Amino acid sequence: MDEHTLAHGAYWTVKEMFTYPNEYIYWGIHIVIYPYITGLVAGAFVLSSLYHVFGKDELKPVAKFSLVFSLALLIMAPVPLLFHLTQPFRSINITMTPHFYSAISAFTFIYMTYMAIVLSEIWFVFRPFIIKQAQERSGLMGLFYKVLTLGSYDVSEKALHLDEKIVKILATAGIPAASILHGYVGFIFGSVKTVPLWKTPLMPFIFLMSAVISGIAICIVTYIAGMAFKKHFICFVPIKSMCKVLSYFLAIAFLLEGIDIVFHAYTAEEFWGIMSELLFKRFAFKMIVIQWICGMILPFILLTLPRLTMLRGFIAGSLVLMGVFTMRWDVVIGGQSMSRSFAGFLDFHLPVFSSNIEIFKEGLFPAIFLLSAPFFLLYIFNKVLPVFKDIFTEQECAEAEDRLSQRLF
Amino acid sequence: MVTRRDFIKAGLLTVAGMAIPISALEMFKPEAMASLVRSFSEKKRWAFVVDTNKCVGCGMCAKACKLENEIPFDADVQRTWVERYIQLKDGDVVIDSPKGARLGFTSNDPYGHEIKDEEITKEFFVPKLCNQCEKPSCVQVCPAGATYKTEDGVSLVDRSWCIGCGYCITNCPYYARFFNPVTNTADKCTFCYHRITKGKNTACIDACAFGVRKIGYINDPKSEVFKIISTQRVAVLKPEYGNEPHVFYLGLDHIVR
Numbered sequence: 001m002d003e004h005t006l007a008h009g010a011y012w013t014v015k016e017m018f019t020y021p022n023e024y025i026y027w028g029i030h031i032v033i034y035p036y037i038t039g040l041v042a043g044a045f046v047l048s049s050l051y052h053v054f055g056k057d058e059l060k061p062v063a064k065f066s067l068v069f070s071l072a073l074l075i076m077a078p079v080p081l082l083f084h085l086t087q088p089f090r091s092i093n094i095t096m097t098p099h100f101y102s103a104i105s106a107f108t109f110i111y112m113t114y115m116a117i118v119l120s121e122i123w124f125v126f127r128p129f130i131i132k133q134a135q136e137r138s139g140l141m142g143l144f145y146k147v148l149t150l151g152s153y154d155v156s157e158k159a160l161h162l163d164e165k166i167v168k169i170l171a172t173a174g175i176p177a178a179s180i181l182h183g184y185v186g187f188i189f190g191s192v193k194t195v196p197l198w199k200t201p202l203m204p205f206i207f208l209m210s211a212v213i214s215g216i217a218i219c220i221v222t223y224i225a226g227m228a229f230k231k232h233f234i235c236f237v238p239i240k241s242m243c244k245v246l247s248y249f250l251a252i253a254f255l256l257e258g259i260d261i262v263f264h265a266y267t268a269e270e271f272w273g274i275m276s277e278l279l280f281k282r283f284a285f286k287m288i289v290i291q292w293i294c295g296m297i298l299p300f301i302l303l304t305l306p307r308l309t310m311l312r313g314f315i316a317g318s319l320v321l322m323g324v325f326t327m328r329w330d331v332v333i334g335g336q337s338m339s340r341s342f343a344g345f346l347d348f349h350l351p352v353f354s355s356n357i358e359i360f361k362e363g364l365f366p367a368i369f370l371l372s373a374p375f376f377l378l379y380i381f382n383k384v385l386p387v388f389k390d391i392f393t394e395q396e397c398a399e400a401e402d403r404l405s406q407r408l409f
Numbered sequence: 410m411v412t413r414r415d416f417i418k419a420g421l422l423t424v425a426g427m428a429i430p431i432s433a434l435e436m437f438k439p440e441a442m443a444s445l446v447r448s449f450s451e452k453k454r455w456a457f458v459v460d461t462n463k464c465v466g467c468g469m470c471a472k473a474c475k476l477e478n479e480i481p482f483d484a485d486v487q488r489t490w491v492e493r494y495i496q497l498k499d500g501d502v503v504i505d506s507p508k509g510a511r512l513g514f515t516s517n518d519p520y521g522h523e524i525k526d527e528e529i530t531k532e533f534f535v536p537k538l539c540n541q542c543e544k545p546s547c548v549q550v551c552p553a554g555a556t557y558k559t560e561d562g563v564s565l566v567d568r569s570w571c572i573g574c575g576y577c578i579t580n581c582p583y584y585a586r587f588f589n590p591v592t593n594t595a596d597k598c599t600f601c602y603h604r605i606t607k608g609k610n611t612a613c614i615d616a617c618a619f620g621v622r623k624i625g626y627i628n629d630p631k632s633e634v635f636k637i638i639s640t641q642r643v644a645v646l647k648p649e650y651g652n653e654p655h656v657f658y659l660g661l662d663h664i665v666r
Binding site for chain 1 (some may be wrong): 502537546549552571582584587593666
């Protein structure tokens with residue numbers, strides 16, 4: 001077949017019953033990954049802020065890790081969008097002709113602001129370490145750290161105290177920025193008036209809550225895996241604390257998603273007939289079994305049962321990650337699966353192998369690359385900045401546990 | 410001496426008293442007055458009329474459009490297309506538009522299943538195209554401003570500026586937009602803007618042998634479109650989205666999606 005006879009989207013869309021002739025699933029796997037990674041950023045950052053802003057001391061060992069991890073994720077957040085564009089080399093047009101009525105055009109500005117906050121916070125947090133390295137090391141790495149110091153070598157008590165203050169301010173400013181970044185991703189979907197599954201003012205909040213749970217979950221999972229990989233002693237205190245926060249947010253996330261569906265069912269507008277078939281028949285396994293039961297209810301039970309163990313935390317975290325990914329899939333693909341004619345369905349088949357670059361780039365392998373890239377970045381960052389090093393020793397861990405047991409809340 | 414209480418009282422009275430004549434001024438807004446005399450503004454604004462009573466589903470319009478606008482003929486995307494609606498006696502509605510009907514409807518077999526005449530209560534064709542909305546949601550969401558509305562009411566796409574995010578396509582209630590397989594950018598019906606601005610008809614109108622389609626200025630009393638819209642009962646598709654479409658249908662049925 002001539003390459004120009006295959007319409008964009010025709011390769012991976014299967015139509016059933018009546019759909020409009022131009023109707024295809026145009027937003028594929030990358031638009032599933034985009035809110036997923038962006039959500040992880042927001043969640044990881046909120047976690048680090050719990051230590052820096054709200055003084056949750058027991059989270060100290062994971063604060064630096066989650067902050068650097070959020071940078072690794074943040075760098076990868078816009079990449080799925082570039083993969084998805086049919087004209088990726090023109091992406092700069094968004095900033096050259098910003099069209100402020102469009103939710104997507106706001107992305108660059110929010111993203112840049114947030115990037116500035118995260119980068120500067122990391123610099124202030126690791127400043128003493130960078131200075132030490134710049135003074136001790138020689139050669140290429142020494143030069144690298146010298147550049148990183150930006151010419152500031154002041155490690156007096158006064159200067160460090162000021163650093164702490166600045167970090168606190170940045171972390172505080174970062175919370176609304178993280179919320180806006182992900183809430184607005186929800187807005188991109190929520191404002192598409194033609195897709196009934198997306199069109200709800202709850203969308204930004206649903207996305208935000210699932211962002212927080214997925215971000216905390218990925219920090220739990222990666223931290224345990226990373227520490228085990230490095231053969232460090234893993235203190236259970238910060239993990240327990242993360243699990244507790246995760247269980248709170250899980251409840252809120254579940255409630256919001258539930259309200260949304262109940263509202264659609266109760267108001268039963270014109271589209272409810274086809275939407276209920278989509279949700280409770282075609283997407284029933286993905287949505288009810290994987291997203292809700294395995295991704296939310298089961299981890300909630302695992303986390304709230306008494307005598308929490310590290311393994312249970314790890315399993316619960318992994319389940320939440322899987323559940324949130326399925327939720328993104330159900331929202332993005334599910335939303336487009338019901339035809340705008342409300343009379344038919346579209347089915348999405350993820351392309352795997354293809355000689356056509358247009359089709360290949362929307363397929364499985366770029367998706368795997370995008371999902372694994374943040375971990376590679378974290379690995380590289382860990383070579384430069386000690387992400388896993390600043391940990392509780394067994395004694396500090398026991399002390400922290402003591403402190404925690406004395407605290408009422 | 411004026412006490413504070415008196416001062417506040419007098420002040421409030423003055424403000425309240427002044428508010429009445431100010432609110433009365435509202436009545437003399439020139440635009441509001443003008444709308445009582447003429448229901449349409451004087452600006453030239455293109456509109457389209459589709460008479461579904463006359464359409465036979467030959468698909469010549471869809472074919473002509475593809476050729477005129479250089480959309481690959483075999484690609485399953487259309488700037489204009491025709492839908493067939495069959496209502497059966499048991500209440501079911503069968504809708505189809507094979508390949509956008511660019512080869513017409515030649516037999517009574519939607520999705521390969523033949524339907525017997527005695528099962529049918531009503532059957533008709535509905536041609537569709539971009540509705541050139543007054544408040545186009547596609548233009549609203551384009552992040553790069555690559556799609557825009559002209560002064561005379563037609564929404565167009567700048568193919569050299571479109572980044573291909575698909576936001577406009579997703580946000581069109583009529584799914585009139587698609588990715589052009591050649592340029593890899595968003596594409597849609599332009600009302601044949603290159604023709605109508607030179608005084609010609611659109612390609613689909615010229616190809617229609619039954620006078621189903623008509624184009625003209627909605628605010629020109631001499632145009633046929635104006636006469637139809639202002640004297641007959643016309644309807645638009647999906648008005649609930651608030652886009653204010655400017656393709657007006659004669660004989661639109663409630664089963665049309």
